Amino acid sequence: MENSVTxxxxxxxxxxxxxxxxxxxFELVLELIDKRKLSVNEISLSQVxxxxxxxxxxxxxxxMEDAAQFIGVxxxxxxxxxxxLIPDLELSDEEESGVDELKRRxxxxxxxxxxxxxxxxxxxxxxxxxxxxxxxxxxxxxxxxLTLHNLSxxxxxxxxxxxxxxxxxxxxxxxxxxxxxxxxxxxERVAKKLTMSFAEFSADAKERVEVIVSFLxxxxxxKQGAVDAAQHDTFADIRITNTSTGLPNYG
Amino acid sequence: xxxxxxxxxxxxxxxxxxxxxxxxxxxxxxxxxxxxDISEKELEGAIGVLxxxxxxxxxxxxxxxxxxxxxxxxxxxxxxxxLRENELSRDLGKASLExxxxxxxxxxxxxxxxxxxxxxxxxxxxxxxxxxxxxERTEDATDKRRARYNPTVDALAHLGxxxxxxxxxxAEFIGTMTEQExxxxxxxxx
Amino acid sequence: xxxxxxxxxxxxxxxxxxxxxxxxxxxxxxxxxxxxDISEKELEGAIGVLxxxxxxxxxxxxxxxxxxxxxxxxxxxxxxxxLRENELSRDLGKASLExxxxxxxxxxxxxxxxxxxxxxxxxxxxxxxxxxxxxERTEDATDKRRARYNPTVDALAHLGxxxxxxxxxxAEFIGTMTEQExxxxxxxxx
Numbered sequence: 339m340e341n342s343v344t345x346x347x348x349x350x351x352x353x354x355x356x357x358x359x360x361x362x363x364f365e366l367v368l369e370l371i372d373k374r375k376l377s378v379n380e381i382s383l384s385q386v387x388x389x390x391x392x393x394x395x396x397x398x399x400x401x402m403e404d405a406a407q408f409i410g411v412x413x414x415x416x417x418x419x420x421x422x423l424i425p426d427l428e429l430s431d432e433e434e435s436g437v438d439e440l441k442r443r444x445x446x447x448x449x450x451x452x453x454x455x456x457x458x459x460x461x462x463x464x465x466x467x468x469x470x471x472x473x474x475x476x477x478x479x480x481x482x483x484l485t486l487h488n489l490s491x492x493x494x495x496x497x498x499x500x501x502x503x504x505x506x507x508x509x510x511x512x513x514x515x516x517x518x519x520x521x522x523x524x525x526e527r528v529a530k531k532l533t534m535s536f537a538e539f540s541a542d543a544k545e546r547v548e549v550i551v552s553f554l555x556x557x558x559x560x561k562q563g564a565v566d567a568a569q570h571d572t573f574a575d576i577r578i579t580n581t582s583t584g585l586p587n588y589g
Numbered sequence: 590x591x592x593x594x595x596x597x598x599x600x601x602x603x604x605x606x607x608x609x610x611x612x613x614x615x616x617x618x619x620x621x622x623x624x625x626d627i628s629e630k631e632l633e634g635a636i637g638v639l640x641x642x643x644x645x646x647x648x649x650x651x652x653x654x655x656x657x658x659x660x661x662x663x664x665x666x667x668x669x670x671x672l673r674e675n676e677l678s679r680d681l682g683k684a685s686l687e688x689x690x691x692x693x694x695x696x697x698x699x700x701x702x703x704x705x706x707x708x709x710x711x712x713x714x715x716x717x718x719x720x721x722x723x724x725e726r727t728e729d730a731t732d733k734r735r736a737r738y739n740p741t742v743d744a745l746a747h748l749g750x751x752x753x754x755x756x757x758x759x760a761e762f763i764g765t766m767t768e769q770e771x772x773x774x775x776x777x778x779x
Numbered sequence: 780x781x782x783x784x785x786x787x788x789x790x791x792x793x794x795x796x797x798x799x800x801x802x803x804x805x806x807x808x809x810x811x812x813x814x815x816d817i818s819e820k821e822l823e824g825a826i827g828v829l830x831x832x833x834x835x836x837x838x839x840x841x842x843x844x845x846x847x848x849x850x851x852x853x854x855x856x857x858x859x860x861x862l863r864e865n866e867l868s869r870d871l872g873k874a875s876l877e878x879x880x881x882x883x884x885x886x887x888x889x890x891x892x893x894x895x896x897x898x899x900x901x902x903x904x905x906x907x908x909x910x911x912x913x914x915e916r917t918e919d920a921t922d923k924r925r926a927r928y929n930p931t932v933d934a935l936a937h938l939g940x941x942x943x944x945x946x947x948x949x950a951e952f953i954g955t956m957t958e959q960e961x962x963x964x965x966x967x968x969x
Contacts, residue, residue, distance in 0.1 A: 361709065362707055443706065443708060450707070456690075457757070458681075463666070466661050466746040468658065476909070479912060480913070480934070481871050483870040599854045608858050610849075645793060647794055648796060662797055665789055671814055
């Protein structure tokens with residue numbers, strides 16, 4: 339399955355070389371759902387949560403800037419699964435809308451994936467070319483805006499944009515912290531809910547406890563996954579700080 | 590201008606064709622309006638007529654929201670390849686293709702909208718598509734600081750289609766999209 | 780082919796039209812026979828059909844004993860003249876100014892280098908600057924297939940530049956470019 343992804347992934351330029359990785363979290367979720375021949379809904383999502391997390395953890399080489407997105411989706415999937423395991427667990431409005439948004443984004447991504455497949459069949463097959471170049475009749479024709487001042491300010495602006503672009507990856511990584519904190523809160527809440535609900539357990543308690551214990555273990559693993567990604571040595575030069583709160587500004 | 594275009598024997602669609610041919614590159618509709626001294630409505634009509642007049646010809650008119658260009662017809666590829674072998678295009682990566690699909694089917698998209706749908710950062714894909722001239726950056730109408738990306742004539746030309754509407758399953762894909770788009774929180778990146 | 784947009788095969792006259800359009804200059808009949816893989820008689824027939832098919836169009840087929848060429852129709856002369864005047868008199872604009880500045884500050888630049896700094900495809904800007912006699916194409920010393928662009932003597936004289944070092948903020952801009960380049964493996968865009 340991963341190989342099919344790699345095959346298609348011919349990058350322009352030499353900057354990116356990704357092997358055996360999913361382009362993004364949505365693609366992974368959809369493939370897991372497709373494998374079960376299900377469609378996108380809360381039931382199917384709760385069913386693929388374990389597999390998703392396993393895949394994410396098995397991903398040794400995470401592109402740093404995408405790690406946060408993968409973990410973020412994991413957190414929402416866990417919420418959905420928590421809810422299916424512990425019906426008493428009440429989601430906050432924010433969490434509800436997070437779940438809702440994930441569903442909508444997955445459905446939209448599903449369509450984009452179809453579009454992409456359609457385009458991949460025709461891209462570059464029947465290129466319509468422009469009129470052939472005639473030997474140009476060169477006429478020296480400077481313009482009013484051709485001044486040294488305009489030239490230097492144009493270059494100045496272009497270089498400022500270039501520098502801004504180069505700096506972006508560092509800014510993106512900061513979202514990691516928020517997600518890590520979110521995971522902490524989730525573990526805490528589920529654990530609390532569990533102790534409270536223990537009294538209500540009846541005859542089938544043993545089986546349920548097992549489910550929940552493994553689920554908690556799962557949460558722990560995800561948390562570790564997040565930490566791993568953040569400390570990946572390939573990206574040792576990227577600083578991750580605890581201080582950032584706001585979302586990065588992409589300009 | 591002293592000479593009026595309209596008094597000449599050629600029809601507006603034919604003049605449009607001649608102008609595009611002579612320019613050899615994509616011309617903005619705004620510039621064509623001035624050159625031919627016609628109204629937007631007249632241009633629209635001329636585009637429709639020229640599209641039809643080129644049916645069965647070796648040339649085709651490519652139209653984006655803002656530009657027009659005359660190109661070879663998609664079915665001429667085999668012969669053209671012998672003449673212009675250097676224009677063989679390299680394949681696009683999956684990330685770029687997804688990003689291009691979003692921009693093409695929607696007509697245009699902001700960085701936030703693309704990231705929202707793809708669930709990953711699309712910066713590298715956008716840069717690569719921009720470098721290859723398949724999309725171009727414009728100012729967002731509502732928020733000038735925000736970049737909006739539009740497909741270029743070259744994007745359509747690489748797909749062998751004359752307009753966005755000719756894209757595969759266009760009507761089907763467009764159908765439910767507007768609904769999702771409205772709901773999407775565009776600015777926030779994941 | 781499995782996935783083609785419209786599989787309608789083009790006729791020989793249409794293929795002839797596409798070939799002449801893509802070539803941009805006069806092609807010898809001998810060459811066309813080979814490109815289209817047709818007989819002399821078939822070519823003769825195709826020429827006749829294309830002549831007729833272009834009636835009322837903005838293009839015309841010019842035929843000599845040995846060559847064929849696609850040109851704008853004679854009646855379009857006024858519009859074409861207007862287009863050329865407009866091409867040469869309009870402001871350079873941001874894209875061309877940026878491109879010229881990069882070439883000027885670096886002394887010379889390849890297409891890939893210009894695209895990399897600008898982050899966009901610079902084909903149209905290079906074309907326009909060349910037509911206006913502000914830059915000229917030379918061979919790259921290390922790779923002869925690659926074009927390298929230099930400012931023309933006229934451009935330098937017009938701007939009053941004697942040495943590059945005298946350009947405004949020269950050291951600063953060169954420094955930034957070098958620094959950014961070191962940070963990234965320059966993407967060579969053809």
